[in-house]
Amino acid sequence: MEITKMVPNVRKGLVVVITGYGKGKTTTALGIALRACGHHLRTSIIQFMKGDLYAGEWEGVKKLNCKVELIPTGKGFCGIEGNPYPFKEHRENAQEAIQLAHQKMESGEFDILILDEINNALHLHLVDLEQVLEIIRRKPPEMHLVLTGRDAHPEVIELADTVSEIREIKHAYRKGIDPQPGIDY
């Protein structure tokens, strides 16, 4: 078979939201970066509330021979058991990530900007609704913007072009299975 390359009649930067309580939101974001690489598109990923626990994507992205970067920010999930950092510090980190997002948009260096866990950061008041809406409004017309994280805000969903909700049907940890590298982190 001969391979056909599809080309859109009109090129348009989409706003994509990946939300819900199931496994696969950050994973989807990483898949977007990998696929983009095959189209010679340049991707920046900013992770909110990421903390100090190693995630496979940190090294994985470095092994992708493309213009792609992943910047983890924050100090883990705000408000969950065992996280020792005060709200103020989590918020400061998330605010810096917002500034970083604007820099990436304005740089013109990226075709895709992924803000991983920003929906959750908004839900936890680490960033404000108006800040997220401003990023969506200021997005360059041909740049894709991907916003992941549970509890996406209705106004964000309203502005988005494509929204997927990932529902948990079952998860291995409920059977007492340890988180496994390559699948869970």
Add this chain to the structure above:
Amino acid sequence: MEITKMVPNVRKGLVVVITGYGKGKTTTALGIALRACGHHLRTSIIQFMKGDLYAGEWEGVKKLNCKVELIPTGKGFCGIEGNPYPFKEHRENAQEAIQLAHQKMESGEFDILILDEINNALHLHLVDLEQVLEIIRRKPPEMHLVLTGRDAHPEVIELADTVSEIREIKHAYRKGIDPQPGIDY
């Protein structure tokens, strides 16, 4: 912050199902491959019913400096408008993909085997339920097996450890927006 590397007390190969009608199933599979790369895990992806339309992941995976492979099989979606191939041919292709899956499992060369769109292939009778169950049963204990595609069979879900359903909340094409490279293919 010092980076902590989590190590599971018990290593276990999971059966993961990604199903539903929303955007992001294949994308999740690709993200798994990227993340696995950061853990030095080896991934084989077999795509069912893939056809001749270029997908960014075909080149993207080649740019991942890891032990990772992606093998597209088939001739596009069986039964959709405009697909000229008879059922028999679609089924033969899918049957070859099943044999390939067994080879990959038996080779011992991969830590993760992803069968992309196999749920859909089962739903369309290109493969049989017993064939999919046999793959799950014969899976090496430490190998992760990921089965994607809409309409996952209840018996497959029953055997799986982790199952996510991706629901479509909205999709750009419903507004008449052309599929965009990097996001839609």
